[in-house]
Amino acid sequence: MTPQLIDPFARAITYLRVSVTDRCDFRCVYCMSENMTFLPKKELLTLEELDRMCSAFVLLGVEKLRITGGEPLVRRDILTFFRAMSRHLDSGALKELTLTTNGSQLARFAGDLHAAGVRRVNVSLDTLDPDKFARVTRWGRLPQVLRGIDAARAAGLRVKINAVALKGFNEDELFALTEWCAAEDMDLTWIEVMPMGDLGNEDRIGQYWPVSEVRAQLATRYSVTDLAHRTGGPARYVRLEETGQQIGFITPLTHNFCESCNRVRLTCTGELYMCLGQEDMADLRAPLRASESDAPLIEAIHKAIGLKPKGHDFDYSRQRADGQVSRHMSHTGG
Numbered sequence: 001m002t003p004q005l006i007d008p009f010a011r012a013i014t015y016l017r018v019s020v021t022d023r024c025d026f027r028c029v030y031c032m033s034e035n036m037t038f039l040p041k042k043e044l045l046t047l048e049e050l051d052r053m054c055s056a057f058v059l060l061g062v063e064k065l066r067i068t069g070g071e072p073l074v075r076r077d078i079l080t081f082f083r084a085m086s087r088h089l090d091s092g093a094l095k096e097l098t099l100t101t102n103g104s105q106l107a108r109f110a111g112d113l114h115a116a117g118v119r120r121v122n123v124s125l126d127t128l129d130p131d132k133f134a135r136v137t138r139w140g141r142l143p144q145v146l147r148g149i150d151a152a153r154a155a156g157l158r159v160k161i162n163a164v165a166l167k168g169f170n171e172d173e174l175f176a177l178t179e180w181c182a183a184e185d186m187d188l189t190w191i192e193v194m195p196m197g198d199l200g201n202e203d204r205i206g207q208y209w210p211v212s213e214v215r216a217q218l219a220t221r222y223s224v225t226d227l228a229h230r231t232g233g234p235a236r237y238v239r240l241e242e243t244g245q246q247i248g249f250i251t252p253l254t255h256n257f258c259e260s261c262n263r264v265r266l267t268c269t270g271e272l273y274m275c276l277g278q279e280d281m282a283d284l285r286a287p288l289r290a291s292e293s294d295a296p297l298i299e300a301i302h303k304a305i306g307l308k309p310k311g312h313d314f315d316y317s318r319q320r321a322d323g324q325v326s327r328h329m330s331h332t333g334g
């Protein structure tokens with residue numbers, strides 16, 4: 001299908017990341033505070049509204065949908081939504097339906113996700129040490145996540161592990177995580193931690209460990225080859241020649257790849273963020289709810305894409321007062 005969402009800088013928008021809930025069964029220290037106030041249900045898009053929203057984007061040329069959150073698999077009846085989206089895979093309009101999850105519910109959902117057409121899943125996992133895992137996620141339990149990963153692979157899903165790089169926390173597990181992923185044939189991506197929201201007191205655990213240092217440490221043990229391929233996002237990839245594994249590095253607010261940015265992010269309340277590093281957003285819930293026809297929604301989507309900024313380096317100081325991005329990652333889904 002010819003992409004119809006072309007922004008002012010001639011970038012085709014073909015990738016939509018959708019947060020389906022702000023809730024989560026974990027409280028990762030870099031993402032949420034322990035006592036979160038979640039949105040009232042009426043603020044959330046219903047599953048039918050999420051379907052209308054995503055289907056409008058698919059109609060307009062979006063080929064890849066990533067479902068995220070909060071924790072997407074704690075949203076009630078979320079399988080209904082995945083199953084509904086699989087019709088766009090069947091029609092060929094959608095090339096990929098995928099999700100980012102903390103893995104806690106995967107043992108329950110893996111088979112059904114595969115049946116709905118999901119083939120790959122990103123699982124966030126920062127440590128293989130059960131005590132450290134409990135500390136960083138506060139409410140999470142490692143064995144449950146490992147069972148989820150096993151279930152996903154048994155169901156035929158390809159798993160990629162996402163680890164947040166935390167100095168003094170998982171630095172000493174760089175090689176253990178790398179080797180575990182190599183042994184299990186899983187790709188691994190390191191994410192640079194961003195100071196999010198107003199978490200304030202979390203710096204004891206989350207010291208900044210730049211992914212450039214992660215890469216340099218890997219190079220002390222492996223032959224690291226830079227890979228040219230990009231996904232239009234803020235990830236760079238290398239191959240470890242000894243294991244053949246692909247390792248990614250994500251600097252969420254990197255300035256370097258804006259020119260190839262192909263994505264926008266929809267929150268669970270129907271706000272469309274055109275850029276992760278900007279505060280600007282368009283409310284798509286109002287046009288969606290205003291009419292049974294999708295025409296106002298489609299017009300609002302076109303208008304929003306017309307406002308997608310070139311990048312986020314220009315207004316960086318304005319966006320990050322005191323080094324903080326004011327919304328939580330669980331709001332836009334990362």
Ligand code: SAM
Nearest residue numbers: 030031069070071100101102124193194329334
């Ligand atoms: N709950 C799901 C999960 O954890 O994979 C999906 C949502 S979570 C917000 C998406 C990703 O954002 C996770 O990989 C998580 O580690 C990452 N993340 C959360 N807060 C972050 C932060 N402050 N800096 C960098 N990455 C963060």
Ligand code: SF4
Nearest residue numbers: 024026028031070102
């Ligand atoms: Fe939940 Fe994911 Fe945030 Fe952790 S990173 S608190 S699992 S949304």
